[in-house]
Amino acid sequence: MAPRWGLGALIVLSLAAAAVAGEIPRAERRSGYEFMSRETRAMQDDDTANPAMLWVLEGEALWKAKAGSAGRACTDCHGDARTTMKGVAARHPAFDPARGRPISLEQRISACRVDRQGGPPLAYESRELMALTAFVARQSRGLPVDPAMDARTQPFLDAGRATFHRRQGQLNLSCSQCHDDHWGRQLAGNVIPQAHPTGYPLYRLEWQGMGSLQRRLRNCLTGIRAEPYEYGAPELVDLELYLMSRAAGMKMDAPAVRP
């Protein structure tokens, strides 16, 4: 009797272990770049072949252009982006005391446009916002992802982690089930990456354009037939924050190219 009980307990234990397969060990973390074809990598590596650089160029022009009722350009406060914006994309979403919660890089840029320049907010995914974000993110290329973790961001990080592990949609899948448990395997014709947001905003060949991490997350949610959160929704920003913490220390390669 005793041996049989032992076997049963062992099966229960091993099933439990499989159910909480959980987070990817640091040594096994891989950027989405490593799952790409040689051709797509070559496209990203060459700044004259990477279409995202068109947005960076435009962003650089916008950075210097005066805007809003204040008639001020980004550069009037921030100066040379090459030094002042270095590492900024690597530590967003960051806590915003005015709002009492973390905000994404896109939200930060749009808030700056409203609060400091006196202009209308930049629409999510608009060409102007993507260009400015790409230009700012470009200044963090090669730097390690470094989300600011403290007591203020902790509850939002926990909320993001909970969303990542919560099953949702008609397919009843959680993010974790694909990106923690089955990364490297095929989903139809595509390899499932580990969901490290090192390259955003990025040029996606499928989009034939530039998009934010939130756009990608909304795509994923539609894929599992869940109702996507609105752009700028707290759930998306919390998810961004959790993904950045999951990728802490990995190299930024923004603005990247992905299939």
Added chain:
Amino acid sequence: MAGALINVPERARRGEIVEIKTLISHPMETGYRRNQSGARVERDIVRLFVCTYNGAEVFRAELHPAIAANPFIVFSTIATESGTLSFQWTGDNGFSVTESAAITVD
């Protein structure tokens, strides 16, 4: 916006084959898609790309609706003399962009 990225080697030896890379910002709307209300989205593509080297045409490409957004065109030419390479893209709705790059041939 009408941004273009061009990569031409600054220097080359006479007779050397040089690779030229060009990337232009363009939506390349095919004209076959329909919007949410069912109306056809007007075609808006780059039709022609021409490269001249000190005034002489060295490369020409006709573009069609199946070409993806932001066309990336790579070609090669022989470095014959120092001078200017100029690039012109023309397309629907009066689209016209001209860029140039200098090359020094030793």
